[in-house]
Amino acid sequence: MNTEELVEIVLPGKVEPEGLEIRHGAVPVPGTGQVVIRMEATGVSFAEQQMRRGRYYDQPAFPFVPGYDLVGTIVTTGDGVEPGLAGMRVAALVKVGGWASHVLVDAADVVPVPEGVGAAEAETVVVNGITAWQMLHRKAHVKAGQTVLVHGANGGVGTVLVQLALAAGAKVIGTASARHHAALRAKGVIPVDYRTEDVPRRVRELAPGGVDAVFDHVGGRSAVDSWHLLAPGGTLVSYGSASTRDDEGSGSWPVLKLLGRVWLWNTLPNRRRAYFFNVWAGRAYAKNRFRTRLSADLTQVFAALKRGDITAQIAAELPLARIADAMRLAESGTVAGKVVLNP
Known part of the structure; x- marks a missing residue:
């Protein structure tokens, strides 16, 4: 007889991390075409940080169970x-x-997760790895010998992105606070301190002709600066608005502003391109194609992880019941990589 119990974390509304609730219930029963996965690792991404504030642009109505991705056993x-x-x-x-x-x-x-890859390791590169891979290879088409700028090079996506870019043969400039610079240099990244340095000026010193690609999760003024740092033929991939995380008001407005800027930039008579990247783009109207592409790309990311092109950056591992501590740690800006949750 199955005595397992469902345990889940519920976000009841706009609350502090301590306001997240633990709910118990019956393990779900799979319907036609479905499976039940026993979670072994999930994590805290920037999306959940925005959802807690009611600022993720297409989050469901409260209450709901957050959690952008997971690894586990069917x-x-x-x-x-x-x-x-x-x-x-x-x-x-x-x-x-x-x-x-x-x-x-x-x-x-x-x-499928390859043999020899642990659940927590794999978890660090699911949403972060898919995002990084598709931005790098499907949007910017970065090639060996090019120079790229990665904002938030110590973050969940940034950590994977810089390693994939280096594996592709690119020169990588990465913004991060000073505490992360030694680790970035060890990877082969040229660090820039966004807290104390004039980032556009420093990047122009490092790449006088401009950079071939910028990956910007900050939004706002940073996205504008990123656009102007592009070399002819360069690509800006904007994928968030972290600078507005703690703002009040509509969570959709910063994204709409970014979309407007991207549209305007792409109408200008120059050879540069801008994209707003959404990992879910295409699912609504081409679900099978979306699934095929996601499976192929995540398989590539797992292969890169297994052969050592990228390493799992686990900031901390905490049990699901300590979600408040995990959330606060992820939001602190003091850690590199991803905060992973276990059952």
């Missing part, structure tokens, strides 16, 4: 699913619902 399968999938360790990108001991997922949305 324990039960529904009708129409190959029964042999049970027992397989997989990763899934879910946007919400990952902060739970058991998660219901469409079987078509899971990606």
Whole structure:
């Protein structure tokens, strides 16, 4: 008899981290085409930090269970699913619902985790790895010998992005606070202190002709500066608005402003391009293509992890029940990599 119990973290509204609630219930039963994954690792990304403030641009109505991605083992399968999938360790990108001991997922949305890769290691490169890979290779098409600028080079996405860019043969300039510079230099990154240095001036010193790509999660003024730092033929990939995380008001407005700027920049008579990257783009109208691309790209990321092109940057591992501590640590700006949650 199955005596397992569902444990999940509920975000009831705009609350401080201590306001997150633990809820117990029955383990879900998979429907047709679905599987239940017993979570082994999930994590705190910037998306959940925004959701806690009600500022993630397309988050569901409160209350809901956050958790953008997870890694775990398939324990039960529904009708129409190959029964042999049970027992397989997989990763899934879910946007919400990952902060739970058991998660219901469409079987078509899971990606196998290679043998020899631990759950926490794999978790660090699910949403962060997919985001980094697709921005680097599907948007900016970075090649060996090019120079790229990565804002937040010590963060969850930034850590993966700089390593993938270096593996592609690019020269990497990365912004971060001074405490992270030694680690970035050890990776081969040229660090710039965004707290004490004039970032545009310093980048122009390092790349007088401009950079071939900028990856900007900051938004606001930073996105404008990033655009002007591009070399002819360069690409700006904007993928967030971290500078507005603690602002009041609409969470959609900063994104809409960015989208407007991107549209305007792309109408200018020059050879530069700008994108606003959304990992979910295309799912609504081309679900099968979206799934195929995500599976292929995450498989590439896992392969890069296994061969050592990228390393798992685990900032800390905490149990799900300590979600408030995990949230505060992730939001502190003092750690490098990803805060991982275990069951």
